[in-house]
Amino acid sequence: MKKTAVCIVGAGPGGAATALKLHHLGIPCVLVDKAVFPRDKVCGDAISGKVALVLRRIDPAIMERFEAADTEQTSVWGIRFVAPNKKEIEVPFRIGYDPNIDPKQGYVSKRTDFDLRLVEEVKRCDSIDFHEGISIEKYEKTPDGYRVSNADGSFQVEAPLLVVANGANSAFSRHHAGLEKDEKHHAGAVRAYYRNVTGMHPDGFIELHFLKEINPGYLWIFPLPGGHANVGLGMRSDFISKRRYNLTKGLQGLLESHADLRERFKNAEQMGKFTGYGLPLGSKKRHISGDHFMLVGDAGHLIDPLSGEGIGNAVYSGFIAAEQAQKCLETNDFSPKTMEAYDVRVARVLRKEMEMSYRLQQMMARPWLVNLMANWVSRDRRLIYLIAQMYSDMDVRKKAFNPLFWVKLLMGKV
Ligand SMILES: Cc1cc2nc3c(=O)[nH]c(=O)nc-3n(C[C@H](O)[C@H](O)[C@H](O)COP(=O)(O)OP(=O)(O)OC[C@H]3O[C@@H](n4cnc5c(N)ncnc54)[C@H](O)[C@@H]3O)c2cc1C
Structure with missing residues (x-):
């Protein structure tokens, strides 16, 4: 004892x-x-x-x-978001970062x-x-x-x-x-390791793909050393149950059939099997x-x-x-x-x-809204700055829920 x-x-x-x-x-x-x-x-x-x-x-x-x-x-310097309409947006953790000088912002290990x-x-x-x-x-x-x-x-x-x-x-x-x-506050996810996935960001941006096929879940591709990647798919548990969705089959299917992913994974090799686990959300x-x-x-x-x-x-x-x-x-x-x-x-x-x-999770469950935002962000660089600030600044995140803020932004007053 x-x-x-x-x-x-x-x-x-x-x-x-x-x-x-x-x-x-x-x-x-x-x-x-x-x-x-x-x-x-x-x-x-x-x-x-x-x-x-x-x-x-x-x-x-x-x-x-x-x-x-x-x-x-x-070392990870930012996030590449892919909207349901396939629009890609790359947002660094810090605008104007220099990977050779700046302290590291995040890692995949x-x-x-x-x-x-x-x-x-x-x-x-x-x-x-x-x-x-x-x-x-x-x-x-x-x-x-x-x-x-x-x-x-x-x-x-x-x-x-x-x-x-x-x-x-x-x-x-x-x-x-x-x-x-509580399934509404819980998610399920699966992942597998791959090597030789093409199209990875040179500065190790992690990728979140909010594809319409898996809405409101997302698929991720996170870069690991030696040309390896952690590839996975997660979804809230109540949606998994309602749709009787099989995460492993869903992920495999997307990697084989989704036009952009199929191209990037055509020479990739899966290392080990898919494994899943639960995520009790806060x-x-x-x-x-x-x-x-x-x-x-x-x-x-x-x-x-x-x-x-x-x-x-x-x-x-x-x-x-x-x-x-x-x-x-x-x-x-x-x-x-x-x-x-x-x-x-x-x-x-x-x-x-x-x-x-x-x-934000509830917002992301509306693909039309995510597409609208993605179109706007890709046209207006100010929004990239704003999202970059949102990573670390809680007040900026809070402002984003106020419709008046967006009206002001549209009018060029922010
Ligand atoms: C598919 C998936 C992807 C994820 N991706 C990310 C991500 O990219 N980034 C991120 O930040 N988070 C991610 N998460 C969440 C992250 O994995 C967890 O939040 C994190 O591991 C929590 O740490 P923890 O120490 O609380 O628990 P754990 O890491 O689970 O550690 C618990 C420890 O307790 C031990 N243990 C269990 N039962 C017993 C027992 N009876 N007696 C003694 N020891 C016991 C286990 O062996 C384990 O070592 C992901 C989760 C999943 C499922």
Whole structure:
């Protein structure tokens, strides 16, 4: 029986970030994962600037070491959007960027590599007691916190505070914290790796294809080192159910039959099979803490409802959970009321962004509107500047929902 201050279940980006931040706060923890690393995680592998920002806040050396392993990552400088009417729009993260001088804005790195890098960071920290290859199956509430154990009880940890970061299928989230799957706020996605896809952007732009055949879902092509690409298709789960849509067949069909894609994939070679997984979206407000526990990352349903980006929100929530743990340990108060400060902080950082993404997700479900916007953007360069600003500036994003703003823009007054 191990006793510790904080027990973290799951060493993906959310759990690893929690443990790393706790280490830098001088708080010991036990971190346990059912997998042995390196392990794969079904993902698009896009690592946003938000991930880099949070990891740098924990310790700048983490990102320095990650960037030094440059054969494992592609630098991303922007996004290529493809509208249902096939219009292509390329929007850089920063207008006038210079890949040779500017700090990197985002990456694509296989999760096998990225998550292993995080676990290597964990292993550098003597205050993190890390265990791989142990699946936590039992959660028992004790008077002073939680006792967690594997199936046969040969591994047990007791802690006043439990951080649950074991991903989208977390049994604790469902059965103990009451976060049920809601298909309107959940998506399904599949992906496969390819090599020799042609027509990739020279500066590693990631591609989002909002094709009419899969509306309101999207197809992505994300560039990886060595001429490889992560190619996938995602859609909200209620639409998948309603249409009885098969994501793998849908994606294969598009790559074979869609005129533009067929051309780009004609000499491409699929590496490995299609694999799928669920994405619990953050478009519905959830309670992500309780008596002596906090839910981090996918276990707390924190994936962006428009882009499907979840790594950034997982590390951000892990960072906040560690700071909340420090407060609770100082006051020895783990009551639901005190733990709620975690919900409040996560909401302050992520809620506004999630709400806007949800509104945009609903807008994207109207192909005529997306086509209209795409036509307008391709004629008016000012809009490229505006969208580039929207990546990072929440106020600009907010303005975009005000019809008056668009009238002013049309009249040249913005
Ligand atoms: C197809 C697809 C594409 C995606 N594309 C992107 C993208 O391009 N960019 C992006 O930012 N996000 C993307 N996401 C979302 C992203 O993958 C997740 O949001 C992210 O992995 C969440 O991190 P996490 O640490 O919360 O959970 P995970 O990464 O799922 O890690 C959970 C960890 O818990 C462990 N675990 C599970 N059960 C147990 C147990 N019982 N005991 C012990 N350990 C356990 C697992 O082994 C795992 O290591 C995508 C998701 C999918 C499905």
